[in-house]
Every structure is written in structure tokens, then in C-alpha cells.
Amino acid sequence: MKRTENKRKSLFIVDDNLTNLNIARDILSKKYNVITIPSALKMFEMLNKTIPDIILLDIEMPEMNGYDAIKLLKDDDRYKSIPVIFITVRGDSASELAGLALGAVDYISKPFAPQLLAKRIEIHATLESQKEQLKEYNDNLTEMVSEKVKEVMGLQDTIISTIAELMECRELTTNGHIFRTQKYLKIFLEVLGKNEMYKDEVGRWRIDEIVQSCRLHDLGKIAIRDSVLKKTSKLTHEEFEEIKSHAAYGVEMIDKIERNSGNDAFLEHARIFAGTHHEKWDGTGYPEGLKGEEIPLQGRLMAIADVYDALISERPYKKAFPHGEAVRIIEEGSGTYFDPNLVDVFLMLQDDFKNASIERVDAPQFTHFTTTPPPPPPPPPPPIKKGAEKKKKNI
Ligand SMILES: [Fe+2]
Numbered sequence: 148m149k150r151t152e153n154k155r156k157s158l159f160i161v162d163d164n165l166t167n168l169n170i171a172r173d174i175l176s177k178k179y180n181v182i183t184i185p186s187a188l189k190m191f192e193m194l195n196k197t198i199p200d201i202i203l204l205d206i207e208m209p210e211m212n213g214y215d216a217i218k219l220l221k222d223d224d225r226y227k228s229i230p231v232i233f234i235t236v237r238g239d240s241a242s243e244l245a246g247l248a249l250g251a252v253d254y255i256s257k258p259f260a261p262q263l264l265a266k267r268i269e270i271h272a273t274l275e276s277q278k279e280q281l282k283e284y285n286d287n288l289t290e291m292v293s294e295k296v297k298e299v300m301g302l303q304d305t306i307i308s309t310i311a312e313l314m315e316c317r318e319l320t321t322n323g324h325i326f327r328t329q330k331y332l333k334i335f336l337e338v339l340g341k342n343e344m345y346k347d348e349v350g351r352w353r354i355d356e357i358v359q360s361c362r363l364h365d366l367g368k369i370a371i372r373d374s375v376l377k378k379t380s381k382l383t384h385e386e387f388e389e390i391k392s393h394a395a396y397g398v399e400m401i402d403k404i405e406r407n408s409g410n411d412a413f414l415e416h417a418r419i420f421a422g423t424h425h426e427k428w429d430g431t432g433y434p435e436g437l438k439g440e441e442i443p444l445q446g447r448l449m450a451i452a453d454v455y456d457a458l459i460s461e462r463p464y465k466k467a468f469p470h471g472e473a474v475r476i477i478e479e480g481s482g483t484y485f486d487p488n489l490v491d492v493f494l495m496l497q498d499d500f501k502n503a504s505i506e507r508v509d510a511p512q513f514t515h516f517t518t519t520p521p522p523p524p525p526p527p528p529p530p531i532k533k534g535a536e537k538k539k540k541n542i
């Protein structure tokens with residue numbers, strides 16, 4: 148039940164003495180909506196119908212005294228925020244202290260001095276109005292902040308999607324890789340959040356944030372030359388080294404964004420994904436050659452998701468492996484390439500990975516950006532006519 152929304156504040160005056168009730172009502176009813184109640188039990192009945200802004204409560208009453216009544220009020224979530232003012236003939240400071248200790252906001256002695264009573268109630272009524280205004284202001288602020296957060300998240304999501312699509316378009320050969328690896332990561336995290344070994348770390352992450360940030364794991368590929376990134380034949384050693392540099396470039400780019408926009412958990416995850424998804428459990432990966440649990444969990448997870456997707460996808464230099472073969476290769480890499488505990492989790496989840504891998508992937512929308520496929524290999528030379536070779540040699 149909501150508190151009374153009238154501008155005039157409403158008061159309960161609870162006292163078993165009818166004369167006191169009438170005096171208090173006469174003093175206060177000019178400014179407030181006053182309800183006089185002859186006992187604490189009746190007050191609780193009345194509270195089921197309406198919630199006042201302030202309760203004036205006598206201490207000495209039959210059936211239930213004021214101290215017991217305030218304890219019940221303060222124990223009940225519906226009523227505990229209603230300010231209670233004790234009205235009593237007990238003028239000693241011990242009684243006053245006892246009342247305030249139980250949660251009363253004030254203590255007014257009887258018999259009432261009319262002007263003093265009116266003034267004291269006015270102070271508490273003003274305080275109540277200010278509390279309500281502050282609450283309203285806070286509610287509005289919270290609403291505005293959550294709206295803004297939603298807006299920023301939406302904008303962030305759009306920008307990340309756009310970058311991811313641009314990256315896919317540029318590479319041409321990995322259609323859907325970013326979308327799928329994101330789904331694999333989500334599958335992992337849903338299970339690891341309940342796993343004894345990982346739940347503490349994963350529990351500290353916001354799943355939507357980390358899942359979104361993993362889309363930037365190959366961001367550094369933007370810095371790789373087209374001639375290397377789109378090369379369909381075997382890469383030279385130098386070219387492979389250039390491809391490998393995408394991990395360090397990714398970190399550099401995200402660091403730069405962070406320097407301009409401030410620290411942010413999303414960027415922190417993105418930097419870790421970009422910089423560690425090619426590290427290997429045995430320390431032979433790149434760019435840092437991190438080993439075992441030196442590799443952050445994000446990187447160890449993305450290593451499996453990334454390789455699984457590369458294995459089941461067709462690339463210019465290889466055919467797509469069937470799911471079972473990809474699983475076998477990952478199992479084989481347990482403890483060398485990959486975190487063995489996470490490989491066990493992957494094996495348990497392999498059907499989910501398979502289902503996620505075959506879901507339809509929308510083609511990137513920026514097809515105009517790179518509609519030109521890599522140049523076809525030159526046509527084979529015409530067959531040399533008999534005798535021509537000899538003739539050539541003679542030249
Ligand atoms: Fe990569």
C-alpha cells in the first residue's frame with residue numbers, strides 16, 4: 148500500500164486517553180489529516196487500510212504499550228520507515244532515551260503545549276517532505292542512469308558489430324568466425340559459472356560484457372597488410388610472423404582506446420582476449436609465450452573456441468574438418484596447446500559447440516567494402532609444342 152499522496156500530511160494519533168486525543172486533534176487538524184486511534188491494536192488494523200506520514204504514539208496503553216508497538220512497526224518492512232513520535236507523561240530522560248533507542252524520531256511530553264506540539268510536528272512533516280523529494284530525485288536519477296547505460300551498451304554493441312563485420316569482410320575467408328567464437332564462449336561461461344573451480348572468477352564478470360568484448364579478439368588483424376591477410380597460398384616465414392603480430396597490435400589498439408576513454412571492464416576483457424588467445428598451455432604460443440595459468444582464463448577459453456572454429460571451417464589452405472575430427476585434435480592438444488581442465492569441459496560441451504557451429508550466420512553487410520575477391524592464380528602456361536623446347540634451348 149502506498150503512503151497517502153495528498154499534499155497535506157496525514158497523522159495517526161494513538162492514545163487511550165480520549166481527552167488527549169481530542170486536544171491533539173484540535174491542535175493539528177488545521178494543517179494535517181488527523182486520524183485518532185484509541186489503542187495500538189486498533190492502529191495496526193488501521194494500517195491495513197492506510198499508511199500515515201507520521202505516527203504519534205502514547206507509551207502507557209492497555210493491551211499493548213507504545214514500546215511494544217514501535218518494535219512491531221520497526222520489524223515490519225511495510226511500516227518501518229514511518230516516523231514515530233512518542234507522546235507521554237513520562238518526562239524522565241531514561242524513558243526518553245529508551246523510546247529513541249527503539250527507533251522513535253522524537254519524544255513529546257504531555258500535557259501538550261499547543262504551539263510547541265504544532266512546531267515539533269511541522270519540523271517532522273517538513274523532514275518527511277524533504278525525504279520524499281530526495282527519494283523521488285534518486286529514483287529519477289537511477290532511471291536516467293540505467294537509461295543512459297542501456298543507450299551506451301546499445302551504441303557499444305553497434306560499434307563492435309560494425310568493427311567485427313568490417314574485419315570479416317576484409318579477411319573474406321572466415322565468414323562468421325567472430326559470431327561463432329562468441330557463441331562458443333557463451334556456452335563455456337554458462338557452465339563455468341557453476342563450476343567449483345571457475346565460479347569465483349567467472350562470477351566476478353558480467354557475462355554480456357565479456358561475451359561482447361571477445362568479438363575484438365582479432366582486432367589487431369586490421370593492421371595486417373591485405374597481401375598477407377588475404378593470401379591464399381602458403382605463407383612465408385616473414386608473412387606468418389606478420390600474421391602473428393595481430394595479437395600484439397590488438398593490445399596496442401585497445402590500450403589506445405582505453406587511454407582516450409578511461410578504464411573499463413569491457414576494454415580490459417577485450418585487451419586480454421586480443422593479447423592472449425594465441426598463447427599455449429606449454430608456453431610455446433605468442434606473443435608473450437605465457438605458460439599454464441599465467442595465461443588469463445579468457446585467453447585459455449578463446450584458444451579452444453578459436454581453434455575449434457578454425458578446424459571446422461573451410462579455409463583457402465585447408466578443407467573443413469568434421470566436428471569429430473576437430474574434437475579429436477583439441478583433445479590431442481590437451482596439456483600442450485590447451486588448458487587440460489578446460490579441454491575436459493569442452494569435451495563435455497562438444498554437442499553444444501557442434502549445434503552452435505551449424506546455426507545460420509548472416510553474411511556481413513559491408514560486402515561493398517571488399518567485394519573483389521583475391522586475384523585468381525595466373526592461367527597455366529600453354530602446352531609446349533614438340534620440338535619447341537629444343538628450339539628454345541638452341542637460342
Ligand atoms: Fe587471432
Ligand SMILES: [Fe+2]
Binds near residue numbers: 364
Ligand atoms: Fe580468431
